[in-house]
Amino acid sequence: MTTVWPDLEPLLPSVQKPARYIGCEDGAAAKPPDPSLVSWLMTYPDTYEIGLPNQGLQILYEIANELDDARADRAYAPWTDLEAEMRAKGLPLFSVEHHTPADEFDILAFNLSAELTYTNLLNCVDLARVPVRVADRRPTDPLVIAGGHCTYNPEPLADFLDAVVLGDGEEVIAEITRVVREWKASGGEHGRDRDRTEVHLALAALEGVYVPALYDAEYDGPRLIATRPNRPGVPEVVEKRTVADLGDWPYPKNQLVPLTEVVHDRLSVEVFRGCTRGCRFCQAGMITRPVRERPADQVRSMVAKGLARSGYDEVSLTSLSTADFSGIDGVVKGITDDAAQTGCGPVTVALPSLRVDAFGVKLATQLNQARRAGLTFAPEAGTWRMRQIINKLIREEDLYEAVDAAYEAGWQRVKLYFLTGLPSETDLDTLGIAELAKNCVDLGKSKGKRSSVTVSVGGFVPKPFTPFQWFGQNTSDELQRKINLLRDDTRKSKGVQLKWHDPKATLAEGINSRGDRRIGRVIERVWRAGGTFQEWTEHFDLDRWTDAMAAEGLDIDWYVHRHRAEDEVLPWDHLSAGLHKDFLWQDWMDALDEVGLPDCRWTPCYDCGACTGYGIEHRVASATPPAGGSQGTAQDLGTGGAVPVQLLGTRPSTTEASA
């Protein structure tokens, strides 16, 4: 085993933030290189600051290092200054623990959380001295695999990935390790006689593992006809993996404590996985079902141990909607009580997403004894009509009540997140965003506060396995026009600050989000043209993407802006998140009818497929929604209530879609 450290060290004094490359974190695994073990390089295809806090990678890193037959190091994309030096000196991508060259690992495992990191994945593989295309890899090259939310449509990366893991990785990592261990043993000395197809077939036999090379995509002109196995014994449909009980997996036990500042520089404890609120734009909510809560006492002990071990004074209770955790009040009180006993200063408890109601604010008030910085809410759309379409059933009153409670409790800054470019959005809906923001400012003024409201607007990108997967994304011109409408409308409103995501980046994201295998050549072109770090404004250039699409003879409108029909074969139809396609289509039709859907955690099952298909269930400690109402906003959807939402009964999975 070799190390690049002696060659790397002299480069570090002249690069930005060199502490990103030294490892040495508390929580870093000390398992030394050992050729008898299956070695994983857990890689995040963006900078250390973005990648280190990634909980998925940390969980798998720790589990791999606990396995008897595996070990794991970590790697991150070097920033452009170091990359240039590394390429000039012929240094490969390296692990931060032992500074081992990446190509000495058996598996390069990438977390894919954002489409705009795809070119960085290619760059990392290339920096690892591994051929970027699966077809060009030699028997001794590492296996390149990926997991994470973006892998629910891995087709744009099909040519570059040996295998893809769908869903939770906690269990499958041991199974992949076993397959690779046996394959390593089969190759004779130095593994030169290994056959990659053999390991591909063995991996494809694992539940939740998709091996793109074992499937062929057939086209009729631009249209995809089918993606089918090209060998017998390979499953026609790959199902995701789901961990039934989060309580069995109290990871990370030793969260990494970085030596340099990272984006989420605090302890994180995942309190539940999955979400059934049913927001129709939200891929995370759809693909991670069902809801699996961590037992409250385990949350409390993970927080107490984690804080004591790490020395952090802030903990984030993570999930897609933490205020919905059963008995969240009690958990929070337990955490603050435990922290007070140590006497080492105040501990801040952070919630990544705050529910838009007074309950959410009450909770935040309880959490932030020390700080009153800003509160963030995500109404997502400007009008009730639009929020019914996206199934985020927050009434205007809920928002005002929440903002009012926030001002009462001492906050002066409120941040509101919105999407624009949603299905059937009119200019009235768009301008509704400004209206809400202005009303929130006025609410503050009426209380004599110098209130300010930051409105953050993102362009909507339709994602696979959501009801909106059939929707044609707004063009970047249209998104820009809508942003301009908002900008003009809020220009004279003191107290409203408008921020927006670049619609051009939204377009590039759209190319990848629902792209098929042909987009792989586009990604490769963008990468070869120097288009790395596409999530970074200073490195993003839409022209690279449009040029690459043109060079490949691919039509952006067709890929991004076109509405899909019900019978269209989608590039991810041979993969499954458990959701019935006809459930999603029905939900899409209901969206267009402005019909909401309750949260099935607390109301009867409507058979989306996520539980029934896998024989698992929600695991929640309390069957009562907090603060009433299945949408958690004090609305009683069960009895109709004051809110005009039609309750949908249990729907058999075979029901034909009706408009």
Place this chain on the structure above:
Amino acid sequence: MNAVSQQGTRLRFRYAEVGKVRFISHRDLARLMERAFRQIGLPLAYSEGYRPRPRLSFGLALPTAASSDAEYVDVSVATTVDVDPLIDDLPHRLSAALPDGISVTAVAVLEPGAVSLQQVIASCTWRIELLDVAVDDAADRVQRIVAAPTLPLERERKGKLTTSDVRPAILDLELVGPTRNGVELEAHLATKPTSLRPAELVRLVGEGIGIGQVHRTHQWMIIDDIRSEPLAEASTCPPDASTRPTYELAS
């Protein structure tokens, strides 16, 4: 929850920073020092204000990528803490909570009213490695610098380009000898009234000369014309041969 605590006993720690951890920036080091005190459960006094922070004050910031045998941090512990029974164990416990390469070598209780490190440090001694230069050439260059009556240097200070005579800041400069990759200098550089950084000194030695290892061996305070260290490496420090840096006593 009491966000602001009264200032109790003030402690001065001395620590060494060698190896990979020398690439940690000063700002990041302050954050991990803060975490280390919470890890060992030593309650610190907090600043007042909107976002209370523990009171930590360091000596002169160590440039990123430089190592050191002589770093200092002063902390105020909470009034609730009786440090006497704890103090002997503190260097050892704090070292254990800090990353490999940072080792605490001494601790002492400060007298009430003791002047802050920032105010009291007047000079530092550095070992500086020059790359891609022959020993004879380096010796000549060092000789020229020492002999020069004035040394004007253009440099950025507070965002502005200014030229000042930095010769008074060079209190001592000697060539130590060859290293594997170049030549090592020992430089005693003032930090006030005029200061000179190791990288600036290397520019004076010659444009284009590379900088290898930079290592701070001492930070000096001068009180009544007597030069001394803010805290000598203590003999009470529990021996821990694996993490202790080599250290020469100041003459």
